[in-house]
Amino acid sequence: MRKTLYSKIATFFIIILIIITTITGGMLYFFLGNFVTQEKERSLNSAGDSINIMLKNYTEKINDPVMTQTLQNYLLSYFLGNLELIGDNVEATIWVVSKNGDIVILVNEKYLDNSVMAKLRDVTGNLRLPDKRQYEKVMKEGQYVKETGDFYGLFKDTNVSWLTIEKPYSYNEEIQGAIYLSIRVPEINNARTNVFKFYIISISIAILVSALLVYIFSLKITKPLKLINNAAREIANGEFSKRLDISSEDEIGQLAESFNHMAVALENLEEMRRGFIANVSHELRTPMTSIHGFIEGILDGTIPPEREREYLSIVSDETKRLSRLTNDLLDLARMESGEMKLTFVTFDINELIRRCIIKLENQIVTKNIQIEANFHEEAAHVYADKDSIERVVLNLLHNAVKFVQDGGQIIIETEMSKGKVMVSVKDNGAGIDSEEIGLIWDRFYKSDKSRGKDKSGTGLGLAIVKNIINEHGQEIRVESEIGKGTVFYFTLNPAKEDNENNM
Known part of the structure; x- marks a missing residue:
């Protein structure tokens, strides 16, 4: 059976709730028991004090010489009635015991079992405490005594524990006896049990409500997760146009937003991949078709022998x-995968530019292009990979030569700008449309739609230039205007000694 997110969340929360409530319930049960016992003991003790006062008043009145027998009987009846009221109020048995253990008064014997009453009657039928230990301590010491248990075997047959308090009774500064109040401990625990029952009921309701709330809460989580899961399946099947509409400001909303960004990136990547394959196929098909056609023409005699050399040159x-296309593709792949290792050295960028101009001298002379090199300093030492920067300069110069008209002009400048060496290559060619400027860095993109007379380009030059400058952690940008020309700018870090001199 597959475990759902709801079942995991619900199980987790309910387990935590049960652990918390169990610990809380155990502590509540323990402390509530002590509290109830102490409160019951306090109420018995207070009742004992009240009985003590009543007993003193009763003793004083019946010892009055003018007290008649009728009045004594009335006072006794009144006294016993009050004792019974007190006993019912605290739900305890009350007895008044003399110094020798005789039970003078017994109230609320209804709370005592027959087995207890049988032990309290001696052979003569009188009521007395059967064990001296039950009254010697309070009579001798004259202090409050509390006993918990079977009271030296008196309550043993009841099979429950009893709480008995003993309050000494004094008259004329002499102990005359003691007042006893006894109650079953289970009766005390009834209050605790009743409270705990309500606690269990409330916890059960809390668990049910928690399960419902967890269900509602989990729906808010699982519903968008299901949408994300379904969308991920569709994208895995090639449906890159799938988007999520989850307007949440929490982590789920952030995940959905990241997912949409990922979907856009994957869609763009898929379009780039298809475009890349189409461009590579086109770039490979065109020269291979030419090669195949010319070779076939030579082999089957369609091309006359005197022109074979011309076509073999093509x-x-x-x-x-x-070969250039293959090498450029391999270089670009290495750059984008981070496999290209740069070797940083200090060299003169001005001298490197001079050499690049010399390498393109034939093309420059053929188109009668005017080259102008403006260097802020005679030497501008930079810290970079010399071979890759030479490739950048050659690519930019080659593009300028390619797009400038015969008799045009190219200006190359180097200067210090914001602690960097700024290199610019400017031409007065046809320029680039503003809508195309953002596309010139893409692989196989060529702004000359007709390809012109120069078909030697692979469309990878500026993509390679961009990657090289990025690998150096530098910036490259372009400015262009139709009919006025184009200028490329890129920066390089100056050599350390030059940087210190300019500070």
Whole structure:
């Protein structure tokens, strides 16, 4: 059976609730028992004090010489009636015992079993305490005594524990006897049991209400999680357009928002993958078709022998283009996976730019392009990977040469800006449309839709440039305007000694 989130949450909360209530109930039961016992003892003690006062008043009045027998009988009846009221009020048996253990007065014997009454009667039928230990202590010491248990065997046959308090009674500063109040301990515990029953009932209701609240609470959690789970299944099946509409400000809402961002990223990645495959297929198909067609033409004689060299030269250019495309793809893959290792050294960026211009000299001369190099200092030492930065400069220069018109102008500048060496490559070519500027860094994107006369490009140059600059932790940006030209800017860290001199 699969465990649901609701069952786990409900089980967890109910177990915690049971543990808490068990500990609380145990402590409540223990302390409530002590509290009830102490309260009962206090009420018996108070009743004993009241009886003591009543007994003194009664003794004083019946010892009055003018007291008649009729009045004595009335006082005795009144005294016994009050004792019975007190006994009913505290639910206890009350007896007044003389110094030698005789029971002078017994009130509320209804609370005593027959077995107890049988032990209290001696052979003559009089009531007295059968064991000296039951009255010697209070009579000799004249102090309050509390006994809990079977009271030296008197209550043994009742099979329950009893609480008995003994209050000495004195008259004319001499102990005349003692007042006893006895109550069953289970009777005391009845109050605790009743309170605890209400506690158990309230806990049971609390558990049921908690289970209902946990169910409602779990629905608020599980419902969006089910939506996220279903959406994840659809995305796993290729439905990248799936989005979640969960307007929650808690962690679930944050998860849904992150999920939607992930879905957008996956959709973009899928579109990029499809575009990448389409672009690679196109870039590979075009030169391979040319190579295949020219080779077939040479083999079947369609191309005359005197022109074979011309077409083989085209085949050679196409194979070189395929080689460049393959190398660029491998380099870009290494960059994006973080496998490209940079070797940082100190070198003169101005000197590197001069060498790059020399490498492109043939193309520059062919198009009669005017090159202008403006360097803020004769030497500008930077700390970077020399080979990869040379690739950046060559790519940007090659793009400028490619898109500038015959007789155009290219300006290369280096300067210090905000503690960085800023390199810019500017041309006065056709420029880039504002809608295309954000796309030029994408793989295989070419702003020259017609491809022009120069078809040697792979469409990966600026993507590689972007990755190289990012790997250096630097910035690259572009500004362009249709009909006026384009300028690329990128930054490099200056060499440490140069940086210290400029501070």
